[in-house]
Amino acid sequence: MTGKGQSGVLSSRFLKEAVKKGQIRAKEPVEDAQIQPASMDLRLGATAYRLISSFLPEGMDVFEKLGTDGSGRELVMYEFDITNGGILEKGHVYLIPLMEELNLPPDVFGKVNPKSTTGRLDIFARVLTDKSPRFDDIAKGYSGRLFLEVMPRSFTISVRKGFSLAQMRLMKGDCVLTDAGIRALHKKHRILYNGDEHLKAEDVFISKGLFMRVDLSGEAPGAIIGYKSKKNSHVVDLTKKNRYNIDDFWEPIKANKKCTLILEPEDFYILSSKEKIRIPPAYAAEMVPYEAGSGELRTHYAGFFDPGFGFGAKGEVKGTKAVLEVRAHDVPFMIADGQTFCKLFFEKMLEVPEKAYGPQIGSSYQFQGVTLSKQFKNF
Secondary structure: OOOOOOOEEOOHHHHHHHHHOOOEEOOOOOOHHHEOOOOEEEEEOOEEEEEOOOOOOOOOOHHHHHOOOOOOOOOEEEEEEOOOOEEEOOOOEEEEEEEEEEEOOOOOEEEEEEOHHHHHOOEEEEEEEOOOOOOOEEOOOOEEEEEEEEEEOOOOEEEOOOOEEEEEEEEEOOOEOOHHHHHHHHHHHOOEEEOOEEOOHHHOOEOOOEEEEEOOOOOOOOOEEEEEEOOOOOOEEOOOOOOEOHHHOEEEEEOOOOOEEEEOEOOEEEEEEEEEEOOOOOEEEEEOOEOHHHOOEEOOOOOEEOOOOOOOOOOOOOOEEEEEEEEEOOOOEEEEOOOEEEEEEEEEEOOOOOOOOOHHHOOOOOOOOOOOOOOEOOO
């Protein structure tokens, strides 16, 4: 797949090569639209299992753990077909075998993240592999099936076979940039902007990753700075774009004089970063979902940023705000405008991808502000 001794995230060219070699395979052909600059969309299979609880299959095959071979059904309540659509109720755990299977070379491993739309709808989604002790990690040389655990948190959703809730990236070696590497990257490419001005090196907070701050001031007094999901809303069909009225599902949050916000336990919020981030085409980035030092909250679901996000193919874009998918846990938690809120890791690519993130490949969020998922009107 790649030369010996190389390290980095595999680009779209290598992913297409892996498909041709059968290292990524499916009974139904992998579609070109699944291949992103540094990742691949994973498709839901035809069957969904309603589970009693989440689990990890450590040391066992997933189907063996489920008892689908008739040995016992301790975890499975029932199964149902989603070929033409199926309902996943909020607060319930489901497992859906994915269409793609893997037969990776011994030096290639993978990571999986929810797609942006998945996170913005508060859908908890993570991948399992046979015998794995961890979610979302694909071991070196893994050969076998992939399974997606799904739990809608805010809305009951409708999905169908072939729809993608998660994206996989494959890599070799140690491709994560050190703090010194991130500083050098900012010096060369100006990866953080505030408005139309790039941040000076001394204003960029780097400590085992790049930190970003939350925006609660907005562009003007009373401006919408975020959204809080409503309870008891209708079903969201994930296959529909520009379909639903925002007011039926979300409460707008407007900037106040103090530029603060109290996050209530177990409510779900969409906010945005104060800075705008740029990911040069030779790099990718991942936002950490939990940063313990930032408080009792989770700041992001969909942690992966493809090469070219907020950058464009030739650096023509002066950054894009990161959307923050936020939940407070245990206690009410007050946040203030400009508060350090989330952290990114940067990963080098094995090569610059053929095309960067942006409208030319159908990317949805290149120029986003406080942006809801594409199922809602005025997206």
